[in-house]
Amino acid sequence: MKNKLLLLVIFHWSMTTYSQEQVRMAGYVKDGTNGEDLIGATVLIKESGLGSVTNLYGFYSIVMSPGDYTIKVSYVGYQTYEKQISIHSDETLNIELTPEADLLGEVVVSAEALNQNVTKNEMSTAKISAATVKQIPSILGEPDVIRSLQLMPGITTVGDGASGFNVRGGSADQNLILLDEGLIYSSSHLLGLFSTINVDATKDVKVYKGGIPARYGGRLSSVLDIRQKEGNLKEFSGEGGVSLISARILAEGPIVKDKGSYMIAARRSYGDALLRLAGNKNTAYFYDLNMKTNYRINERNRVFLSGYFGRDRFDLDGIVSNGWGNATGTLRWNTVLTNRLFINVSAIYSNYDYIIDDLVTGAENRLTSNIINYHLTSNLTYYLGGDGHLEFGVDQRWHLFKPGEIEPLKGSGIAAESLDEKHAVEQGSYLSYNETLGKLSFNIGVRYSRFARTGSQSILSYENENPVVYNNSLQRYESGVETGTIAYDSNENIRVFNNWEPRLGLTYVINDQQSVKMSYNRMYQYLHLISNTTAPTPLDIWAPSGPYIEPQMADQYAIGYFRNTRDNRFEFSAELYYKKIKNMVDYIDGADIFANNQIETVLLNGDGRAYGLELFLKKKTGRLTGWISYTLSRSQRKVLGLQQGDQGINEGRWYSSNFDKPHDLSMTAIYDLSKRWTFSGNFIFASGAPTTYPKGRYSYAGIFVPHYQGRNQERLPAYHRLDLSVTMRSRSKKGKESHSEWVFGLYNAYGRKNANSIFFKEDEENRGETKSYKSYQFGITPNITYNFKF
């Protein structure tokens, strides 16, 4: 029924747009030097002012009356392309743009800066280029995409060296992280020191903080959409880098010139080798591999195969060894039908797992945990007349959760044990309509999501269906009373959720230098990261919604003012947002979530709200570039009691979430002194994270124990930090790119001891004395990185 309706709509539009005699021009916009598709390039017909922006695969499509036109194609960092065309019938026109100077940092003076940020019907997004990421200071000299994004308004972290990130007051599990459409569950290596994204392998990184398009679903707070490089279609080339902690290398080149190419990148940290040199018997390292290959079958059809494999390994004295990581693979097919219909079909696999080998003699055992996801998706874009286009698609994911399995190794006596496997099928279908009418652009979309928890699984039932009960006389939460189990077969639904997710985006262009934008999105999230620590750990498991866990739901409203000045040299935006979250997972006091088969017995259900003002000022051109972002915001939670007498968390009042940062200021400046020298710096000032202090101490079982009451009622001292770096490039031959550069950096230049936490405990040496300690991650950390191209 739904499909028929869709067809009708399409039919109707095709009739109306074909009623006049019109022709269509479509094609791809690419980088002329390496053939990479350019995402978000503007293709404009000068005479009519009509245009199109290339989609995620670099494709555009414009309709016009037959005749002679001038087309103009522009993209940041590339020379503007203009061409006279005479068009009388549908035509394919692929356009190659030439980069301005070189991307590795020669003084870039854009001939014409762009105002897409003002005119495009899109708000609450953040983008950062690989070149910028490499120039700004980083921890231990490892360029880090996610840390760099944290310099943008609304994107924060709970502490130095914390894994995950927080967007507009949302928790780390509310970020949808996609790498070539494959789901990445953990964004960090080495427990948060580095991100899982190899900057060399990325072509485009974009975060949606709000106004999330209907094609995305499944997470409440943001989408981090990472697109890998396709590989150089023209010639073999490569790049790499060596820092104090890791080395990375990338090679790319044509398989068949202009038809097919590949990209392969690898990265490994070698801190473990240094540890071993220092006589330490423990090792800790990570590596990741990024691969992509594509082949153009003909003008209209193209296939891609891409993959990511990342892993962290720890080995402690041969007694215990841990490993965890993400793996994803995407097979994708792009096809263009009649210049107006662009189709993307993908089959995606992703897996996150961890393994712990405990090798104590006689008790050898292995614990494994997996989350596996098979995903089929098709996304279609149907181009109407003018700027209008329809996007629609369907996707289906099969989830398999294996939260934990313990098996004996080497014939040890450890009893095999397994936590319940869980199964779920997640479906989404969406339709979104984008149109520009004069000064107003709009995008109306809706996503329909369905999530079915399926067997086979035995589900425990509890008295009054309450897995958690409140013990009034002891004033604490306890597990509910088990009353039995219900067994479900593999073809049975345990519980099904169906939800509509409306999306809306509006842009009113006042003039080509200023606009007002508004957006609304409703999101549902069916997978929850079960983590009650300040930052998620790699051993946290994901739990699907089901009989006892409701899907989380968020409504977000945002309004913004966008303004460019001085010929688009300066970009300014101010956005206000309000986000309301229902059914957030919270935890009873002291919940033990590790290898807990009845996780529902330690969960509470709460609401969240986050609101704020984000200011952003960017200078895009000239010797001095950079940006200032300031966010004034709150992120709070409320957990009411389950029954009478139970007051919930903090007496059921709104309280600060772990990532509530009322003030957050960051400044980044990059100064190109000459072709050889670039200086850059960051300064960050933010409110301290919420924390809990004790109300006293008491003695029990021979130790002194701090006594806490309430959660997150105090705040750590303010956070501030200055980082500096200098880039020195090798002398380049005339007209040629510089091929290597040294980056010298100083992280935390004035050695501020920013508290990650203040914790309270009895002194192990002077027993009976209870003390408080500040734990901080980094003092002054110098670094050197060498980057090269070949």
Place this chain on the structure above:
Amino acid sequence: MKINFSILQYFSFCLLVLMLSACSEEVTVKLPSSENILVVEGRVEFNESLTEQSINLSILGDFYSNKINEPVIDATVWVVEGQSGDTYEFENRNNGLYTNALLVGKVGELYTLHVEWNNEVYEASEQLLPVASIDSIYSLEVATNTFDDGGDKIAIDFSDPKGIANYYFWENYQDGELNVVPDPGAKFNYILPDVYFDGQKIEGYVTNEEMVIELGQPITVKQIGISKTVYDYYYLLFDQAGRTGTLFDTPPAPVRGNIKNLTNPNHYALGYFYASQVDEAMFVLE
């Protein structure tokens, strides 16, 4: 077999190893002064070596006070035995200790503690649980590794009864002094569920990984049978006492026991009262 099931302990060590430059330093922050909250510590034991049962009462102190917590010396304490309904008055020793030499714990019996203090009545009940006996006790020379400073440690053998969920708690006395370290590993060492070794004979279990024993020193190990709720209580207690300051610590939380305030439920008490069979074994390194 030998068991050592300390995944999370190892994990927290991984973190420490990894936090290449993570440091901590002592700071002082402004804290509120404490409220008068009663803390109850005690158990009824079925223990052949025991001469008297004791309950300790104290009140919550200021976090930075660094004095022994103020004892409660004006309370009335009695324990009622379930089936018989016999009441055992506990004698006030005026130092926070309340003792009774007549009460002998019986396995399976329900014991209810009553405390009357500041015109409020507190109550807690727990069934006395049995425990397997210590088959042998000896010293074990542990090699130094990442997790262990090495040295002579006290080790025991015991046989876990099959088909029953058992939870163990060990107290170690060195020269008559209780040895407990507020270490992140405590929650995997002093207490243990039998889920991974149900019905097996356990050999060479080190009951206090931090305690190095010396020549001629008398060591007593108490093996105590506890319920799951008591196990959970100790787990959280050791967890809260052994924080490491990383972003991966369990968040601060109150540790609530089983003491009910019958007069005013909002005025809660801390601590736990339970009842256990206790098997003691003594060892001297020669």
